[in-house]
Amino acid sequence: MENEFTTEIYYDDDADVSTLNDTVAVLGYGSQGHAHAQNLHDSGVDVVVGLHEGSSSRDAAESDGLTVKTPADAVAKASYVSVLVPDTVQPTVYENAIEPNLEAGDTLQFAHGLNIHYNQIQPSEDINVTMVAPKSPGHLVRRNYNNDEGTPGLLAIYQDMTGEATDEALAYAKAIGCTRAGVIETTFQEEVESDLFGEQAVLCGGVTALIKAGYETLVDNGYSPEMAYFECLNEMKLIVDLIYEDGLNGMWDSVSYTAEYGGMTRGDDIIDEKVRENMEETLEEIQNGEFAREWILENQAGRPSYNQLRKAEKNHEIEEVGEQLRDLFSWAEEE
Ligand SMILES: NC(=O)C1=CN([C@@H]2O[C@H](COP(=O)(O)OP(=O)(O)OC[C@H]3O[C@@H](n4cnc5c(N)ncnc54)[C@H](O)[C@@H]3O)[C@@H](O)[C@H]2O)C=CC1
Ligand SMILES: CC(=O)[C@](C)(O)C(=O)O
Ligand SMILES: [Mg+2]
Numbered sequence: 001m002e003n004e005f006t007t008e009i010y011y012d013d014d015a016d017v018s019t020l021n022d023t024v025a026v027l028g029y030g031s032q033g034h035a036h037a038q039n040l041h042d043s044g045v046d047v048v049v050g051l052h053e054g055s056s057s058r059d060a061a062e063s064d065g066l067t068v069k070t071p072a073d074a075v076a077k078a079s080y081v082s083v084l085v086p087d088t089v090q091p092t093v094y095e096n097a098i099e100p101n102l103e104a105g106d107t108l109q110f111a112h113g114l115n116i117h118y119n120q121i122q123p124s125e126d127i128n129v130t131m132v133a134p135k136s137p138g139h140l141v142r143r144n145y146n147n148d149e150g151t152p153g154l155l156a157i158y159q160d161m162t163g164e165a166t167d168e169a170l171a172y173a174k175a176i177g178c179t180r181a182g183v184i185e186t187t188f189q190e191e192v193e194s195d196l197f198g199e200q201a202v203l204c205g206g207v208t209a210l211i212k213a214g215y216e217t218l219v220d221n222g223y224s225p226e227m228a229y230f231e232c233l234n235e236m237k238l239i240v241d242l243i244y245e246d247g248l249n250g251m252w253d254s255v256s257y258t259a260e261y262g263g264m265t266r267g268d269d270i271i272d273e274k275v276r277e278n279m280e281e282t283l284e285e286i287q288n289g290e291f292a293r294e295w296i297l298e299n300q301a302g303r304p305s306y307n308q309l310r311k312a313e314k315n316h317e318i319e320e321v322g323e324q325l326r327d328l329f330s331w332a333e334e335e
């Protein structure tokens with residue numbers, strides 16, 4: 001798979017699902033877990049789902065035709081363990097259910113490397129430790145697979161005790177549909193730091209702050225909430241779809257000359273040097289472990305800030321306006 005990039009990009013032909021020659025335990029059945037477990041199963045891999053007692057996901061997993069066991073029993077039955085419980089509970093699940101039931105030569109697989117990179121999980125040396133990280137929310141990993149499409153992903157090897165870790169990770173990536181699109185080899189450090197930065201500064205934190213700021217600016221200056229919603233939130237998908245399909249210039253080619261000139265002359269006034277400095281600080285906090293420490297302590301304290309922030313986000317006016325408008329218009333129906 002020759003390409004002009006320096007990094008290795010893997011595709012379907014580089015992987016063999018039969019490398020996964022024993023049961024895969026998927027711990028967790030949420031955004032990523034439900035997609036990985038079903039895609040693996042549909043790719044012919046023997047899957048067992050591991051869920052804690054009382055998990056709200058148990059019914060979904062069983063109604064999807066999958067076998068559900070406790071995490072400990074699932075790990076005991078498998079040679080490959082995919083850790084798809086929340087990052088904040090992974091250390092406890094590893095200590096209580098995974099580590100006691102792993103055998104030499106087994107493989108520990110992650111979709112995000114946070115707990116390995118920040119030493120919250122220190123795996124025994126007699127196993128393989130791999131990562132296949134879809135660059136997508138979990139429900140699209142499943143939707144793309146069902147549509148015979150792929151989801152781009154990252155692959156990293158932390159520990160290769162058996163010498164087969166890369167082949168195992170490639171087999172896993174193929175079974176969940178990532179090598180259909182392309183899988184880029186990286187490291188746990190690069191995946192963690194780039195993923196945390198992306199979700200904080202651009203994809204989740206940055207873009208929602210931009211949408212809310214735009215909405216509030218229009219509404220504070222007398223424009224109707226509906227107008228502000230359509231301009232600053234609803235049309236965002238349509239613009240991003242153009243960028244997704246054909247790059248920044250594909251979007252510039254599609255919008256009006258007026259939007260092109262206004263956007264290119266004012267865009268850097270909005271995302272100005274101060275914003276760039278803020279991005280550097282955000283990245284620094286990720287690189288030096290400050291964010292990870294803050295998130296771990298937040299969870300140990302019962303998530304007081306997280307709960308307050310989520311409540312404020314749910315109560316933002318744009319959510320109420322949006323819910324009303326989405327109910328009125330058919331275009332926003334779930335696919
Ligand atoms: N959400 C996403 O689209 C992406 C998530 N990831 C990574 O995937 C991993 C899983 O994250 P999500 O799928 O978002 O999690 P989630 O919060 O959507 O689902 C967590 C699942 O684990 C179960 N669970 C919770 N505590 C448990 C326990 N103690 N024992 C067993 N099961 C338990 C829950 O019932 C649920 O089924 C994380 O490492 C995350 O960083 C990576 C890429 C994208
Ligand atoms: C969906 C995804 O890739 C994120 C934003 O990194 C995540 O959910 O952690
Ligand atoms: Mg991500």
Ligand SMILES: [Mg+2]
Pocket residue numbers: 112195196199
């Ligand atoms: Mg993430």
